[in-house]
Amino acid sequence: xxxxxxxxxxxxxxxxxxxxxxxxxxxxxxxxxxxxxxxxxxxxxxxxxxxxxxxxxxxxxxxxxxxxxxxxxxxxxxxxxxxxxxxxxxxxxxxxxxxxxxxxxxxxxxxxxxxxxxxxxxxxxxxxxxxxxxxxxxxxxxxxxxxxxxxxxxxxxxxxxxxxxxxxxxxxxxxxxxxxxxxxxxxxxxxxxxxxxxxxxxxxxxxxxxxxxxxxxxxxxxxxxxxxxxxxxxxxxxxxxxxxxxxxxxxxxxxxxxxxxxxxxxxxxxxxxxxxxxxxxxxxxxxxxxxxxxxxxxxxxxxxxxxxxxxxxxxxxxxxxxxxxxxxxxxxxxxxxxxxx
Numbered sequence: 001x002x003x004x005x006x007x008x009x010x011x012x013x014x015x016x017x018x019x020x021x022x023x024x025x026x027x028x029x030x031x032x033x034x035x036x037x038x039x040x041x042x043x044x045x046x047x048x049x050x051x052x053x054x055x056x057x058x059x060x061x062x063x064x065x066x067x068x069x070x071x072x073x074x075x076x077x078x079x080x081x082x083x084x085x086x087x088x089x090x091x092x093x094x095x096x097x098x099x100x101x102x103x104x105x106x107x108x109x110x111x112x113x114x115x116x117x118x119x120x121x122x123x124x125x126x127x128x129x130x131x132x133x134x135x136x137x138x139x140x141x142x143x144x145x146x147x148x149x150x151x152x153x154x155x156x157x158x159x160x161x162x163x164x165x166x167x168x169x170x171x172x173x174x175x176x177x178x179x180x181x182x183x184x185x186x187x188x189x190x191x192x193x194x195x196x197x198x199x200x201x202x203x204x205x206x207x208x209x210x211x212x213x214x215x216x217x218x219x220x221x222x223x224x225x226x227x228x229x230x231x232x233x234x235x236x237x238x239x240x241x242x243x244x245x246x247x248x249x250x251x252x253x254x255x256x257x258x259x260x261x262x263x264x265x266x267x268x269x270x271x272x273x274x275x276x277x278x279x280x281x282x283x284x285x286x287x288x289x290x291x292x293x294x295x296x297x298x299x300x301x302x303x304x305x306x307x308x309x310x311x312x313x314x315x316x317x318x319x320x321x322x323x324x325x326x327x328x329x330x331x332x333x334x335x336x337x338x339x340x341x
Contacts, residue, residue, distance in 0.1 A: 220282025
């Protein structure tokens with residue numbers, strides 16, 4: 001397998017089709033590894049998270065065919081050491097990994113570290129990779145390849161993630177969660193139907209409303225003080241860029257609950273690889289009496305079951321409401337590979 005660096009966005013753009021085709025067969029097929037998403041992430045450096053960053057994607061080829069991608073960038077850590085991190089790190093991309101088919105994984109990761117070992121120690125001291133799924137086969141492959149070089153490998157749980165497995169039937173889903181919570185979800189959804197003002201919900205399908213709905217969603221997010229602080233100008237651009245990219249590739253699920261035509265709650269999800277990935281949410285406190293977030297979430301879970309999505313992934317964070325909807329906790333991992341001086 002032959003390897004090369006991709007150090008400009010133009011070179012990266014040239015790989016778009018091959019990148020996404022490989023991702024569809026990869027060990028970790030998540031929306032945060034799509035070419036559209038990572039290109040947008042790089043455009044704003046993660047909404048301003050990384051000011052000092054240099055693109056350092058590594059592509060592996062066999063017989064001229066793209067076989068693996070390590071979507072990397074070079075930066076410095078808090079100790080001033082040069083590190084190679086995964087594009088998308090750290091805060092706004094819930095799952096990350098290398099992009100490679102399972103049958104090519106061992107060869108790709110071994111070749112990747114061989115290729116990177118040719119870089120001088122001044123170029124990078126360590127790999128610092130976060131948000132790798134705990135079930136990713138790349139963890140063992142990376143440890144094995146690191147040990148062959150005599151490099152130090154460290155792995156630890158980084159953050160919790162919570163997801164719900166779906167059966168394809170909403171009533172079966174409800175029957176599988178806590179009885180008290182099941183009744184509460186039904187009660188709140190029924191109360192919304194019986195409200196004196198008309199309550200409705202929708203998933204964006206009209207492209208002419210995209211920009212309006214993106215801004216409406218960001219406005220809902222602003223009602224939470226922590227999210228309002230999070231939404232810097234660069235992060236607003238990042239959110240809008242991400243939504244547009246997801247819409248272009250057909251994996252945006254932007255949903256709203258409306259009360260008498262006014263947006264009371266919104267969810268920004270990805271609909272990718274037969275699963276729903278819950279990215280962010282917002283609500284208007286004027287409608288708290290209706291529990292609009294719960295009601296909309298109930299509708300989205302019903303939609304996901306009826307449309308045969310296999311999983312409803314709440315992603316990072318172990319907030320209590322996720323478990324009330326039947327969530328199961330797992331973890332994403334942080335891996336550090338420290339090369340010899």
